[in-house]
Amino acid sequence: MSAVTDNAAPPTVLDVVNALDRRYPRDWAESWDRVGLVLGDLAHPVSRVLCVVDCVPETVDQALAAGVDLIVSHHPLLLKPVSSIAPDTYKGRIIHRLIRGDVALYAAHTNADVANPGVSDALARRLELVDLRPLVPATGAAAGEGRGIGRIGELPEPMDLAELTGFVAVRLPGTAAGIRAAGDPGRTIRTLAVCGGAGDSFLADVKSAGVDAYLCSDLRHHPASEHLAEGGPALLDVAHWATERPWLDEVAEWLRGEFGAEVVVSDVDTDPWTVHAFSSSEKETQP
Template identity: 30%
Template sequence: MAAKCGEIIAIMEALAPPELAAEWDNVGLMLGTPEADVRRVLICLDVTPPVVDEAAARGVNLIISHHPLFFRPVKSLRYDEPLGGMVRRLLQENLMVYSAHTNLDSADLGVSYHLAARLGLEDIRVLVPTYREKYYKLVTFVPADHEKVVREALTRAGAGWIGNYSDCTFRVAGTGTFLPLTGTQPYIGEEGKLAEVKEYRLETIIPTNRLPEVLKALLKAHPYEEVAYDIYPLANEGPAQGLGRIGVLPQVLGLEEFSLQVKETLGASRVNVVGARERRIKKVAVCGGAGSDVMKAAWDAGADVLVTGDLKYHEARQAESIGLAVIDAGHFATERLIVPALVTYLQEQLQEREVMVLASQQEQEPWYPL
């Protein structure tokens, strides 16, 4: 069976919560409706005319892009202009567009994480923390014969994660009392009679972005007509999420050798390098896309080199002045690796649905070297 567009959005936002996006950014459903059925999804960096043609030819319902379809405010959509003409084509082909941009950059398993992992870095951590998720404590009361069913429903919906441990819950046995009033249909007990029931107090931890799904799962799995539960906001904070990543190479390399390795690994058409060729490289900072804003953070963190894209002349001079080596592998090459990563993620999440997830085959660098 097909998935609703809204279901796929929820899966994407579990990976890249919208609250991670920069204030100036525009993320989310750009075109379409959450209620529409989706059977084919196309993943790309940019929504361009060739990508739209590809989506139409491959029977796609939903395009998921990294860069937003609408980035700056749009005052008009003229069909005789590039953006308006492309939007018209999207509407004619009944194609929806969802974009995850800076929220996907900053996500725990987002663009910069995959860039660091692709380059073989170890001990990877966030370079510039911008967000720490808040948590809630959920407490509910379950009859003994349904404790396992409810517990598993909660953890499948995203409750009970602490670091690298899943299914973290606590339960204690006790006695619940209730009096079913006129018109009720109690799972246990009789109308008009005070009931005493052996129950478990079941509690677990929930990240903010999973709270709606966990409550939905609780109400569906719980056998009672009226489900008793408490939600407590916690002072606990989750792991840092944010811009860039920093890690170490398994072994020390020269800057020139590492630069050539970056070029080959990312399939970049060229790399521009700031720094002495013989400089020894061990600690590496990365930031997918345009990452000049994290140069100082990379230097402060003790990085030997920053791997990013879109470095301008004066920014290269700034890196030179503070003694930070930089490898500019281009915006496209440092971000394109998120496309296959998203394909794998969505395929895993949608394996029980009749939804095909495809990587765009029509994207390439907007320029080429001579």
């Protein structure tokens, strides 16, 4: 569907849902995932959209204050089954507020992760990577055309790990958690693999790919330690929200071009970690 003209009627929720489903087909999602329209009146016109990483009370506040008709969220609100959406439950309160505000909710999660362009493409572009290819090529319904989990690319110029860590901190949205790296700070990094969101399940793929470093979020102590002990690439651990926030800009740009709607991108930091402090021993080593 091409962009609407100034005099055309705004698209409906159904129009936008159908377009999102074409861009991120639901059968590309993992079997455990829950993607697509969560709630909303299909006939309701859409003039304003909010793109968020998480549908949480803070982003619902933003949606209602901005008067949006649709929220496009990366993470599903109802990923795990619930037995009640009563208004005295966490998710129930969110659902009731959205329904009362006539705000539809749509989620594109692992189907957006494997898409090309998708979540990891947007992350790779923030880091100026070139010559992108999937870290784990897609199989099944999503196979082909450069789709898959994560991306591998070349840095614009080699950096050592310490320099790369600083570069990432500048290029990605800031959070209290910041950026941490594991490996020799002086190691030269030319080829970088990235994965938006949690990524330690792909450590073996990263090692097989022969890259110099790997950036993702939610790395755990033992998998990271064993990966490095076995000679794997250097690691960069970034807040989950920060690795997926760049995708919102891409989705927003596409929605504007597709429908001519006003699209707002949320910069509300939904990372749960809100305070960072150095230990006394760390303070002594700071420059």
